[in-house]
Amino acid sequence: MSPVEPERHPAAVPALRELAITIVHDNNPCVDSLKTAWGFSAFVTGPEKTILFDTGSDGALLLENMAKLQIDPGRVDLVVLSHLHGDHTGGVTGLLRENPRVQVFLPGSLPTRFKTAVQGHGATVVEVGEPREICRNVYTTGLLGRRIKEQALILRTERGLVVLTGCAHPGIVRILKEARRQHAESILLVIGGFHLEWMTKGRVGSILAAFQDSGIRYAAPTHCSGDKARQLFRQSYGPGYVDAGVGKTITLAELTV
Ligand SMILES: [Zn+2]
Numbered sequence: 001m002s003p004v005e006p007e008r009h010p011a012a013v014p015a016l017r018e019l020a021i022t023i024v025h026d027n028n029p030c031v032d033s034l035k036t037a038w039g040f041s042a043f044v045t046g047p048e049k050t051i052l053f054d055t056g057s058d059g060a061l062l063l064e065n066m067a068k069l070q071i072d073p074g075r076v077d078l079v080v081l082s083h084l085h086g087d088h089t090g091g092v093t094g095l096l097r098e099n100p101r102v103q104v105f106l107p108g109s110l111p112t113r114f115k116t117a118v119q120g121h122g123a124t125v126v127e128v129g130e131p132r133e134i135c136r137n138v139y140t141t142g143l144l145g146r147r148i149k150e151q152a153l154i155l156r157t158e159r160g161l162v163v164l165t166g167c168a169h170p171g172i173v174r175i176l177k178e179a180r181r182q183h184a185e186s187i188l189l190v191i192g193g194f195h196l197e198w199m200t201k202g203r204v205g206s207i208l209a210a211f212q213d214s215g216i217r218y219a220a221p222t223h224c225s226g227d228k229a230r231q232l233f234r235q236s237y238g239p240g241y242v243d244a245g246v247g248k249t250i251t252l253a254e255l256t257v
């Protein structure tokens, strides 16, 4: 394991006591009245700022799902885009048309035309490179990966770290190792795309073993995780498996294993 960096959080900053994550765009179903489409987006409340992590592929569908969940797009303070791919960034225009008063934390590696388009809607662009704080108790891993640069979101709760991943192109195990290296705290929950859809059963098994060796208590694989890997996680994790899909809400209070 990588050496752990010194404690970064002064005792004066208490970790989050409340957190709710609702999946608002996903290719896996959960709540029947909502539409599915390839991509991922999650609405996060609890931190001082309300966050939309990724925007899915389809802005109209994103807004329709949010409306059915009674989530007002005007509540979003910050948008975090994990990586360039359209199934994570495609909905951003739809969101910004409804609410341009947001900061958009995006990979600095994104094309200038993308950043200019975001600014053109009136939003503020914050280019991410290195790991950094986004708001109190919310961090980005910074850009990971060589070919496809991607950031994951880390939320620091009083029960451990919650990690949100987009497509996990840099490798889910690598992302989690990096989260622990940066924060020296255990991981409570990992949620999002784990990018296991195309992997063999053996390879998924070794990733599962890495999850369990590192003491991750809850896993919510969705989006590009694939049915086979979701099934394997369900079998191994038992009550620690969260059946994620569009409309699913996970709160800190529910994570009691
Ligand atoms: Zn991708």
Ligand SMILES: [Zn+2]
Pocket: 039, 040, 085, 087, 088, 166, 167, 193, 223, 224
């Ligand atoms: Zn994806």
